[in-house]
Amino acid sequence: MKDDKSPVWVIADQESCNLLPVTPQLVGKSRKLADDLGTTVEVVLLGDGVDTQPSNLFASGAERVFLGNDPALAEYHPDVYTDVIVGLAEKHKPQIILMGSTSMGRELAPLVAARLSTGLTAHCIDLNINADRVLEQIIPAYGGEITIVCPERRPQMATVAQGVFPLPALDEGCRGEVVSIDGPFVHTGRVEILEVVIEAPEGIPLDTATCVLAAGAGAGDLEGWKLIVELSKALSAGLGCTRPAVDEGWAELETMIGQSGKMVSPETYLGIGLSGEQQHMVGIAGAKTMIAVNNDKKSPVFSQVDYGVVDDCRDFVPVLLEKIRQYREKQVSC
Amino acid sequence: MLKIVVCVKAVPDPKAAGNIKIDPQTKTLLRGNVPMVLNPLDKNALEAALQIKTGMEVHITVLSMGPPEAASIVKECLALGADRGILLSDRGFGGADAFATAYTLAMGVQKNGDADVVFCGMASSDGATEWVGPEMATMLDMPVVTMVREIIPHADEAWEVKSALENGYRRMRVRLPAVFTVTRDLNSPRTLSFSGIIKARKKTITEWGLDDLGVSAERVGLKGSPTIVTEMRTVENTRKVEFIEGTREEKAEQLVQKLVEVGVL
Numbered sequence A: 001m002k003d004d005k006s007p008v009w010v011i012a013d014q015e016s017c018n019l020l021p022v023t024p025q026l027v028g029k030s031r032k033l034a035d036d037l038g039t040t041v042e043v044v045l046l047g048d049g050v051d052t053q054p055s056n057l058f059a060s061g062a063e064r065v066f067l068g069n070d071p072a073l074a075e076y077h078p079d080v081y082t083d084v085i086v087g088l089a090e091k092h093k094p095q096i097i098l099m100g101s102t103s104m105g106r107e108l109a110p111l112v113a114a115r116l117s118t119g120l121t122a123h124c125i126d127l128n129i130n131a132d133r134v135l136e137q138i139i140p141a142y143g144g145e146i147t148i149v150c151p152e153r154r155p156q157m158a159t160v161a162q163g164v165f166p167l168p169a170l171d172e173g174c175r176g177e178v179v180s181i182d183g184p185f186v187h188t189g190r191v192e193i194l195e196v197v198i199e200a201p202e203g204i205p206l207d208t209a210t211c212v213l214a215a216g217a218g219a220g221d222l223e224g225w226k227l228i229v230e231l232s233k234a235l236s237a238g239l240g241c242t243r244p245a246v247d248e249g250w251a252e253l254e255t256m257i258g259q260s261g262k263m264v265s266p267e268t269y270l271g272i273g274l275s276g277e278q279q280h281m282v283g284i285a286g287a288k289t290m291i292a293v294n295n296d297k298k299s300p301v302f303s304q305v306d307y308g309v310v311d312d313c314r315d316f317v318p319v320l321l322e323k324i325r326q327y328r329e330k331q332v333s334c
Numbered sequence B: 001m002l003k004i005v006v007c008v009k010a011v012p013d014p015k016a017a018g019n020i021k022i023d024p025q026t027k028t029l030l031r032g033n034v035p036m037v038l039n040p041l042d043k044n045a046l047e048a049a050l051q052i053k054t055g056m057e058v059h060i061t062v063l064s065m066g067p068p069e070a071a072s073i074v075k076e077c078l079a080l081g082a083d084r085g086i087l088l089s090d091r092g093f094g095g096a097d098a099f100a101t102a103y104t105l106a107m108g109v110q111k112n113g114d115a116d117v118v119f120c121g122m123a124s125s126d127g128a129t130e131w132v133g134p135e136m137a138t139m140l141d142m143p144v145v146t147m148v149r150e151i152i153p154h155a156d157e158a159w160e161v162k163s164a165l166e167n168g169y170r171r172m173r174v175r176l177p178a179v180f181t182v183t184r185d186l187n188s189p190r191t192l193s194f195s196g197i198i199k200a201r202k203k204t205i206t207e208w209g210l211d212d213l214g215v216s217a218e219r220v221g222l223k224g225s226p227t228i229v230t231e232m233r234t235v236e237n238t239r240k241v242e243f244i245e246g247t248r249e250e251k252a253e254q255l256v257q258k259l260v261e262v263g264v265l
């Protein structure tokens, strides 16, 4: 394994034939990993009508794209996609396979890992090659960070959320090799996808919001949560949450920020009634200005923000809403 | 009769799990005496099975891998209405990652025999990998659907389910036997009843170790785990907080001012 020159792989994720940002982000990171290992970056891209996408992957740093462009691959199908990827991996023996922590990756990665009898690390926040040329997979845990490795089995597999790594600078001049994957792509019919329904999310999307308001267990109950929703509207902020808010049923899982949820990088972050647990905070590491409201002056959240308000959010938020209203009125009358 | 297995895990109470910390000096875990409870999403998994039982003839087995103390959560599931409780417990099972856990549970499902449906919570609150359901399905050679938020069971053995996507859902038809991992949107789990607790007193929990499962010690626990933790560290904070002080009114006014300065208002 010492001088393993086998490639680093990324499994591409696309929607309506466009690459999701996590794919070029992972290709960019893989470029760095592959350079450290002295090897190549290769991407497996499956879909229907995705044959113009390889150039984007080459511009992001890939040298080779395995392209499966076929009507049978249009939608992610667990059995079909697993068979194709496992077949390729058994033949080409990549040393690393990375996937996005997307709806697809979260199901496909463990299916592929189990078939290849190898390890898989969930939702990494960083990846490095160590002195033994092994992939170090970093995740937040217990108020700190832990490093996980897969020392013996290959490939080493990990998922990473969109937004953890930056988009690479594109080099449009880069060309690479396209290897087409031939069908037929058949499955046993034990799982059939009848329909895929896209539901437009409510409110301001977290990914693009310049201000993100996140709230947690401190909201107390549904009434308290309604105040938070009202504040997010008053601030035109994207509304995110911590896990207890999802567990309590106040907020949707899709709006959870953190290691196993969304990674966002707004200009301003306002965290209310949350304790600043590492698993949440890694999701907003990119924010420029950070503000927290918490009723406990000793809360660890205060050591991770620029401005702090010590108060009970259920009493403070109504007053804040009133002050915002007054401010807006003054703006209009000026 | 439909045979359902529900896989459940004892986890540190999520409401207190923040007390488990890395000791900055020794880089080991300070466990902080956090009580073990039934993983929240596993309640939804059990509830799914119990609801199917109201419309069909169903036998529900609850299966858990864990230390002997985890018997209490298996007991809780029996009190909620499960018919059989199995705890996979052995020193050799300790230190398992998701892969070794999935393998051990798969062997438990196999020994229990002829499962038509296996339910799991989508993730555990402590590991949160989401890998155990799909990996176990692969090892059992069953199809899997993750993040199930709606189930329409059919007697003709193909079930229709809706599975959550980031921005919508998939509607799928799945031939049994199959594994489903469930989200909290699927149902509202029932709470313990007094009569359930009384009934569960008479039910015994089956305990299986390494020898009962007849598996090699190399394939379970730490030895059977492809991944290992090599390092733990605390992280340094780079920001320095400035507290906004005063009466509640003053604090709110100053915060509005800050929000104006940074361009939010």
Ligand SMILES: Cc1cc2nc3c(=O)[nH]c(=O)nc-3n(C[C@H](O)[C@H](O)[C@H](O)COP(=O)(O)OP(=O)(O)OC[C@H]3O[C@@H](n4cnc5c(N)ncnc54)[C@H](O)[C@@H]3O)c2cc1C
Pocket: A215, A216, A217, A218, A219, A220, A241, A242, A243, A244, A245, A256, A257, A258, A259, A260, A261, A262, A272, A273, A274, A275, A276, A277, A278, A279, A280, A293, A294, A295, A296, A299, A311, A312, A313, A314, B014, B018, B125, B126, B127, B128, B129
């Ligand atoms: C593997 C793994 C992955 C995870 N992934 C994520 C993730 O992606 N995202 C995520 O968010 N979590 C995640 N978690 C959970 C995470 O560890 C924390 O449990 C969670 O972030 C805590 O949420 P919280 O801060 O809202 O709740 P708590 O930690 O309970 O904090 C509540 C805070 O509110 C304050 N408070 C209480 N009442 C009031 C009040 N009336 N007014 C003002 N303040 C009040 C308290 O002082 C306290 O600081 C993960 C956990 C694990 C193990």
